[in-house]
Amino acid sequence: MELPKAYAPKSVEEKWYSWWEEHGYFYAEVEKDRRPYCITIPPPNVTGELHMGHALQHSVHDAIIRFKRMQGYNTLCLPGTDHAGIATQMKVEQQLWQEEKKTRWDVGRDEMVRRIWAWTEKYGGAILKQLRALGCSYDWRRTRFTLDEGYHKAVLEAFVRFYQRGWIYRGERMVNWCPRCLTVISDLEVEEVTTQGFLWYIRYPMHEGNGEVVVATTRPETMLGDTAVAVHPEDRRWHARLGKQVVLPLMDRPIPIVADEYADPKMGSGAVKITPAHDPNDFEVGKRHNLPLVRVIGDDGRMTEDAGRFAGLDRFEARKAVLQALEQGGYLVKRDAYEYNIPTHDKCGTIIEPLPKEQWFMNMKLLAQATIPALEREETKYFPDRFRNYSIEWLQNIRDWTLSRQLWWGHRVPVWTCGDCHEVIVQAEPPAHCSKCNSGRLEQDPDVLDTWFSSALWPFATLGWPARTPEMEYFYPTNLLITSREILYLWVARMIMTSLEFVGKIPFHHVLIHPTILTRDGKRMSKSLGTGIDPLELIGMYGADATRFALLYQCSSTQDVRFDADVEENRVLRSMTTEMCRNFANKVWNAARFVLMNLDEEPVTSEGLPAGEEAEFADRWIFHRLNETIHKATEALENYRFDDYSKQLYEFVWGEFCDWYVEMAKLRLYGSNAAEQKKVRQRLVFLLDQILRLLHPAMPFVTEEIWQALYPGRGSIMVQAYPATKSDWVQPDVIGNMVFFMEIVRSVRNLRAELNCPPSKEVKVILFGCQDNLNFLREQERYLRALARVGSVEYLNDGERPRGAATAVVGETEVYLPLGDLINLEEEKTRLNRELARAGEELERARRKLGNSDFIAKAKEEVVRREKEKAEEFEDKIRTLNL
RNA sequence: GGUCGCAUAGCUCAGUUGGUUAGAGCGCGCGCCUCACAUGCGCGAGGUCGUAGGUUCAACUCCUACUGCGACCACCA
Numbered sequence: 033m034e035l036p037k038a039y040a041p042k043s044v045e046e047k048w049y050s051w052w053e054e055h056g057y058f059y060a061e062v063e064k065d066r067r068p069y070c071i072t073i074p075p076p077n078v079t080g081e082l083h084m085g086h087a088l089q090h091s092v093h094d095a096i097i098r099f100k101r102m103q104g105y106n107t108l109c110l111p112g113t114d115h116a117g118i119a120t121q122m123k124v125e126q127q128l129w130q131e132e133k134k135t136r137w138d139v140g141r142d143e144m145v146r147r148i149w150a151w152t153e154k155y156g157g158a159i160l161k162q163l164r165a166l167g168c169s170y171d172w173r174r175t176r177f178t179l180d181e182g183y184h185k186a187v188l189e190a191f192v193r194f195y196q197r198g199w200i201y202r203g204e205r206m207v208n209w210c211p212r213c214l215t216v217i218s219d220l221e222v223e224e225v226t227t228q229g230f231l232w233y234i235r236y237p238m239h240e241g242n243g244e245v246v247v248a249t250t251r252p253e254t255m256l257g258d259t260a261v262a263v264h265p266e267d268r269r270w271h272a273r274l275g276k277q278v279v280l281p282l283m284d285r286p287i288p289i290v291a292d293e294y295a296d297p298k299m300g301s302g303a304v305k306i307t308p309a310h311d312p313n314d315f316e317v318g319k320r321h322n323l324p325l326v327r328v329i330g331d332d333g334r335m336t337e338d339a340g341r342f343a344g345l346d347r348f349e350a351r352k353a354v355l356q357a358l359e360q361g362g363y364l365v366k367r368d369a370y371e372y373n374i375p376t377h378d379k380c381g382t383i384i385e386p387l388p389k390e391q392w393f394m395n396m397k398l399l400a401q402a403t404i405p406a407l408e409r410e411e412t413k414y415f416p417d418r419f420r421n422y423s424i425e426w427l428q429n430i431r432d433w434t435l436s437r438q439l440w441w442g443h444r445v446p447v448w449t450c451g452d453c454h455e456v457i458v459q460a461e462p463p464a465h466c467s468k469c470n471s472g473r474l475e476q477d478p479d480v481l482d483t484w485f486s487s488a489l490w491p492f493a494t495l496g497w498p499a500r501t502p503e504m505e506y507f508y509p510t511n512l513l514i515t516s517r518e519i520l521y522l523w524v525a526r527m528i529m530t531s532l533e534f535v536g537k538i539p540f541h542h543v544l545i546h547p548t549i550l551t552r553d554g555k556r557m558s559k560s561l562g563t564g565i566d567p568l569e570l571i572g573m574y575g576a577d578a579t580r581f582a583l584l585y586q587c588s589s590t591q592d593v594r595f596d597a598d599v600e601e602n603r604v605l606r607s608m609t610t611e612m613c614r615n616f617a618n619k620v621w622n623a624a625r626f627v628l629m630n631l632d633e634e635p636v637t638s639e640g641l642p643a644g645e646e647a648e649f650a651d652r653w654i655f656h657r658l659n660e661t662i663h664k665a666t667e668a669l670e671n672y673r674f675d676d677y678s679k680q681l682y683e684f685v686w687g688e689f690c691d692w693y694v695e696m697a698k699l700r701l702y703g704s705n706a707a708e709q710k711k712v713r714q715r716l717v718f719l720l721d722q723i724l725r726l727l728h729p730a731m732p733f734v735t736e737e738i739w740q741a742l743y744p745g746r747g748s749i750m751v752q753a754y755p756a757t758k759s760d761w762v763q764p765d766v767i768g769n770m771v772f773f774m775e776i777v778r779s780v781r782n783l784r785a786e787l788n789c790p791p792s793k794e795v796k797v798i799l800f801g802c803q804d805n806l807n808f809l810r811e812q813e814r815y816l817r818a819l820a821r822v823g824s825v826e827y828l829n830d831g832e833r834p835r836g837a838a839t840a841v842v843g844e845t846e847v848y849l850p851l852g853d854l855i856n857l858e859e860e861k862t863r864l865n866r867e868l869a870r871a872g873e874e875l876e877r878a879r880r881k882l883g884n885s886d887f888i889a890k891a892k893e894e895v896v897r898r899e900k901e902k903a904e905e906f907e908d909k910i911r912t913l914n915l
Numbered sequence: 916g917g918u919c920g921c922a923u924a925g926c927u928c929a930g931u932u933g934g935u936u937a938g939a940g941c942g943c944g945c946g947c948c949u950c951a952c953a954u955g956c957g958c959g960a961g962g963u964c965g966u967a968g969g970u971u972c973a974a975c976u977c978c979u980a981c982u983g984c985g986a987c988c989a990c991c992a
Contacts, residue, residue, distance in 0.1 A: 038954065206990095224989090231992080248992055296991070304992050313990050373989095386990090418919070422987070425918080429988085517986075552927070554984070574954095585940090586928075591920055591986065596927040596941080608941045609927065615940095615954045626951035679929070679939075687939095694951080702950095778958090784946095785958035791947055821949085821957095874936060881934090886972035895934050895973090902936090 035628065035741060039621035039734055041575030048736045049164060057748055058169045060108035062506040069105035070507040071097060072491045073170065074515045074523070075178060077116035078152055079123050082162040084549040084557055084595060085516060087567035088587060091580040091730075092514050092546055092674060094168045098729040099669050100511075101169070102754035108507055109169065110494050112176035113157050117483040118213055118379050120156075121441040124148045141440050148441050152177075165568060167576050167732045169750065176494045178486045179443070186493035187443045187486045188460035190534065194394060195458045200435065204390045206312040207434055208375065211333030211347075212382040215438040216391055218482060219431060220522045222384055224373040233300070233365035234358060236261060239277035239286045246365055247305040250372055252358065253350040255280070256339045257328035258287055260306040262317055265291040267302045281363040282354065283340060290321045312386050329385055347385070392436040392445060392479065399529045400427040411538045412528060415672050416589050419520060419545050426521050435482050442480030449475050488526035491539040498534070513540040516548060517591065544672050547593040554594055564602045565595065570610055577731035578614035584674035584730050585613060585682075616682055617734045620727065623690050624738040627716045630701055648700075650815075651715060652763045653770040654693045657684060658722060659761040665726055666754070678730060685723055692774065693719070696815050703814070717742070722755045772805070773812055776847065779840040780820035783849045786863055787838055794823030798834050801845035809845075839864065841909045868913050875906040 052058065060070075073093060076086060093109060101107040121136075124147055128134050136144045160175065176183060194200045207216040232252050236245045245261050258280055263270035270289070277286040294317050295304045308318025309325040318325065328339040335342045335350045342350045358364045375384040404427050406412065407420055414420035436445060448457045450466035451473030457463050465472055486493075491510050495503040509531075515524060524543060531539035550556065551563045558564055570579045586593045586609060597607035647655075661684040668676035700712045720742065728735040728749050739749035780797055789795060797816075799809055806827045809816065813825055828834075837848040838860050881887050881899050888896060 035951095037952070039952095250992075294991080299992060311990080311992090313992085316990085372992095416920095422919080426988080520987085548986085550985090588929080590928095594927065611954075612940050615952095618952070618954045622952035622955085624951080629951070675929070683939085690951085691956095698950095781957060782959085788946075791949070791957075818949095870936080877936090881973080884972060888972085890972045891934070898934080 035621070035625045037622075037625075039575070039618045039737075041577065041617070041733060042572075044737045045165070045167070045576050045733045048733055049167065052169065052748060052750065053172070055748070057750055058109075058171050059173060060106055060171050062502045063106050064506070066106040067104070068507050069097075069100040069107045070110070070510040071108070071512050071514065072110045072494050072510055073112065074513075074519070075112040075114040075176075075487065075490060076159045077119050078113040078156040078177065079116060079119050080113075080159045082159050082166075082567050084565050084567055084583075086159065086163075087166060087570075087579065088549055088583045088593070089514060089516065089546055090163055090166055090168050091583040092544070092587065092672075094166070094170075094732070095580070095584060095674065095677075095729040096512065096514070096669070096672075097169055098732060098750060099754060101750060102725065102728065102752060104753065108171055108174070110174050110176065111160055111163070111168075111170040111172060112178070112490075112494060113160065114483060114487055115152075115177065115179040115442065117437055117439050117442040117480060118215070120148060120152065121439055122213070122380075124151045124441075127151070136440065144440050162568060165571055165576060166580065169732070174494075178483070178490070178493075182496070183486065183489075183493050184443060185460065186489050186497055187481065188446045189498045190489055190530065191443075191446055191481065191485075192458055192460050193534065197398075199395045199398065200392060201395065202390060202392050204388055205393065205432075205434075206315045206386050207389045207391055208377075208384045209331065209387040209389065210377040210380065210382050211331065211385050212380050213377065213439075214331060216389060216434055216436065217377060217379075217384075218434045218484070220484075221378050222375045223378040225376050227372060227374045229370055229372060229374075230367045231370035232355065232358075232367045234281065234305075235363045235365055236278040236281060236287075236305075238273070239279050243273075245273075245278050245289065245303045246301045247303055248300050249305060250370060251310075251351070253335070253342070253347055253354045254307040254310045254328065255305060256283055256335070256342060256350075256354065257307045257309050257326040258305045259308055259318065259323040259326055260287050260321060261289050261303050262292040262295045262306050263289060263303050264293060264295045264297045267295070267297040269297075269302060281361055282357050288321075290317075290323075292317050292320060309388060310386060315386075315388060325388060327387070329387075331387070333385060391434055392447075392477075394433040394435050396430045396433055396529070399533060400430040403427055403525070403529045403532055406528065406532060406538055412540060413542050415542060415544045419517070419543070423520060423525050426525060433482070433485075435485055436477075436479035437482055438478075439480050442483060443486055445477040445479050445481060447477040449477070451475060484522055484526065487523055488530045489534075491527060492531060492535050504535075508535065508539075509537050510540045512542045512544060514544045514546060517545050518548075520545065547587060547590055550592050550594050551599065552594050552596055554592070557595070559602055562601045563599055565597060565599055565604055566602070569604055570597075570607065573604060574607070574610045574614040575617060575733070577617045577734050578610050580732075581613040581616065581678055581730050582607065582610040585609065585678040587674040589673070616686065617731060619686050619690060620723070620731070621734060621738065623685070623694060623723075624720055624741070626694060627720045628741060630713060630716070632710075632713065649766050649769050649773075649812075650693060650696045652766040654689065654715075654719065655761040656763045656766060657688055658719065658755075659757050662722070662726065662755045662757050666757075669729065674730075681723075681726055681730070685727070689719060689723065692770075695819060699814050699818055724749060725752055725755050769808065772843065772845075773809070773815070775842045776809065776845065777816060777819045779842050779847050780816070780822060780849065783838045783840055783847070784821070787849070787859065789849075791821060794821055795849055796824050796826065797822045798826045798828060798837065798848040798850065799845060800828045800833060800848065803829055805843075805845050839913060840867075841912050843905070844908065846912055864913055868910060871906045871909045871913070875903060875910065878903040878906065 071093060097107050097109045125136055208219065208222050209216055229250055231248050231250055233246050233248045234255060236247060238244060247261060249255065261278055273289055274291055277288050280287050294313055295302060306314045306317050306323065308314050308323050309327040310329060326338050328336055329347050330336045333347050335345045335347065337343050342353055345353060376382060377384055404424055407424050446458060446460055448463055450469060450471050452471040453466060453469040455466050455468040457467055463474060466474060492504065492508060495501060495508055497504060513524065527539050531537060555563055567579060586595065596609040598605040661680055664680045665677050668680060697712050697716055701709055724735040724739055732750065736749050784795065799806060806829055810827060816822055816825065834848045834850050837850040840847040878899050882903060
């Protein structure tokens with residue numbers, strides 16, 4: 033069979049992906065007699081597009097799923113998308129404005145929701161298609177959406193149950209308001225941005241008599257809403273003035289001086305202005321002292337009527353105007369440069385306005401308390417484990433969750449209020465009549481639930497909860513959750529809480545927190561900064577297998593990965609690591625070509641082929657190494673060390689199988705009897721077979737393409753058994769021989785290269801050493817001749833060393849190249865001196881250690897012995913080189 | 916402000932329970948189109964393992980402090 037010289041990913045990828053899908057290889061059904069393995073993917077936003085973080089996340093997902101599938105588990109990887117309240121609504125609102133110059137209020141709630149649905153069905157979920165390009169083997173039939181019908185039922189059920197527990201309540205609190213999105217958001221969605229600003233000191237004159245109070249603020253515009261000045265109750269400086277009033281500048285409003293422990297005597301004058309309507313702390317102070325709430329900033333971020341002459345101004349314009357007015361009135365004392373954190377909305381970057389509002393909240397205390405022990409007992413294991421401790425800490429300090437959002441896209445709060453008797457009804461099904469007065473005038477709460485409230489149910493809602501489905505029975509708890517650091521609390525901790533509450537089980541046995549992908553100089557990857565990489569572009573340049581392998585290769589247990597690529601304006605110029613992985617895929621491809629080219633008539637089946645006693649040392653060596661590689665690769669995957677996994681395979685396939693075994697096999701293939709040839713062919717096929725299986729979780733496409741060429745009609749490689757170790761293959765005694773042989777070959781190559789001996793010229797080699805070593809090398813002579821381009825070999829075990837020859841020492845064996853006219857005596861002398869110097873240093877180091885009596889006395893016997901051996905070895909080497 | 920992570924070759928990174936001649940890929944230098952592969956083959960140069968102390972016979976590895984980068988948490992004007 034003919035394979036092209038270089039691996040061409042594109043057509044191969046499309047071909048096999050659709051073939052897998054057509055044959056249902058990704059599907060999982062409940063099969064009681066098989067071990068289940070289940071992952072529900074973190075649902076990306078339905079509006080989302082694939083970025084490098086996703087690419088890494090899903091390379092990991094698919095590697096694990098394919099690995100487990102090959103291990104014989106009945107694997108389900110369940111995909112889906114998140115309705116992403118704000119993001120999706122905003123997208124359609126933008127479109128509505130661009131195309132029709134209308135706002136959502138112009139079209140009305142029902143129509144708007146209808147349009148968002150239409151958009152979602154038409155454009156949504158593009159990211160799931162992009163995941164296919166990466167090769168993800170997910171059960172697409174089971175794709176879920178956090179707003180689909182069944183999911184909606186689950187969300188309402190959860191709300192009602194929490195409500196019945198008494199944990200969900202409605203109340204007025206200081207909340208984080210986004211003036212752009214016009215909704216509240218939870219604390220976890222607030223991102224603090226460190227900013228260089230100013231601290232302004234303002235003079236408030238006493239209402240009666242002389243004197244003044246100086247207060248400081250970073251937000252001067254809020255002073256318009258001040259309703260008090262607070263000082264610490266034990267701050268003596270202020271005792272005389274407690275209970276008196278100051279006049280609020282610009283507003284001419286007298287406000288009291290109150291005593292409250294919130295005021296820090298060490299700060300400035302010890303007095304602090306109190307704006308209950310616009311600051312969370314002040315809100316609390318206001319409650320304690322019954323202060324009025326004066327709202328000077330409205331929901332839209334503009335100043336209200338209560339801001340007097342500043343009404344209508346945007347909050348930031350108002351700041352300037354207030355400062356100017358204060359300055360003119362002589363109220364501004366000074367301003368200091370000041371660094372502080374500004375709360376912003378993580379979705380849109382708008383500065384949050386803290387406002388008192390009535391919302392739905394959930395008290396998380398009991399739920400958190402019930403969850404902490406499960407984490408402490410490691411019922412869910414975290415990789416790396418430190419994230420478990422962070423989660424416990426977060427649960428210990430948990431705060432109430434703001435559940436409601438002033439959006440139209442989402443799960444509407446299942447609460448109705450009777451227009452007649454004002455009874456509040458909370459239930460999943462819309463009630464027809466008031467349960468108390470039977471009135472039909474019922475009005476549903478206009479708000480929708482935080483998107484994270486619905487995602488918190490993901491692992492079990494997708495498997496059919498609240499129904500007791502066979503899937504819930506069989507696949508739950510799921511095995512693994514793979515996600516990024518930033519949603520550890522926002523999502524992961526909440527899933528564990530809800531699962532323990534509703535299902536009585538943890539939702540997943542393992543949580544894997546994968547690294548964040550950064551640019552190669554450690555910056556955030558961001559489209560707006562031009563540092564973004566489109567994974568599809570990478571796939572186009574290097575292939576999906578190379579992209580996956582490159583991501584896995586860089587995926588260790590650190591918190592960040594600096595992705596090795598040169599990027600300009602969101603375009604990849606070059607990615608060295610991905611290129612390396614493409615080369616590796618090509619290497620595998622060509623190794624396969626070699627094996628296939630040498631097949632005789634029928635496709636060889638080669639199961640259970642042990643290296644056997646009669647096998648050559650190269651066979652025994654490669655099988656020993658295969659065994660080790662299987663062991664290490666499997667262990668690495670089980671510990672989610674994808675870097676280890678890929679490096680093990682890279683080294684084995686390229687550095688051992690291709691560089692040595694195949695090269696040696698060529699001689700046996702072309703220069704032996706038919707029986708030997710057949711044996712070698714079978715071993716090559718078997719090794720290739722094992723390599724393909726080992727690699728398949730990382731490189732699904734190229735391995736499938738080769739597999740099909742090797743075993744046409746045998747079904748996909750993705751359902752073959754993952755390689756297992758075999759004790760027959762363990763032959764540690766052969767390693768030393770192989771390493772020795774390799775070193776002899778390398779030393780000859782090195783001598784040739786150093787002396788500029790052209791590769792075309794065959795040289796004579798004289799080996800000097802003990803009889804055993806010489807016998808072994810004599811047996812391998814044909815390999816030595818081919819691998820080091822040697823014409824003839826002479827063996828000496830005593831007597832005179834050759835003169836005028838280049839020399840190298842490998843253990844106890846000496847290698848001589850009598851190059852005659854080729855040799856440049858000066859160069860050879862320099863080379864030898866360099867070797868001698870190097871050996872001298874090592875000897876010196878060893879002798880120093882051995883000369884230390886403490887070392888002899890205290891170090892482990894084995895360590896001392898090794899050091900002695902080392903000293904002897906270098907002594908020998910120096911003696912030989914000096915001859 | 917609190918907690919945590921990271922600092923190893925020009926670049927991106929490995930380095931297991933303290934004892935190795937500190938590794939890989941890329942890049943670089945030299946030589947090769949050797950019949951699987953130039954997306955290749957062979958050889959080589961390049962590191963006082965962030966700084967300063969400490970523990971130990973022995974520290975890249977353990978401890979302390981510091982510096983730099985980063986993350987998370989936190990209502991202080």
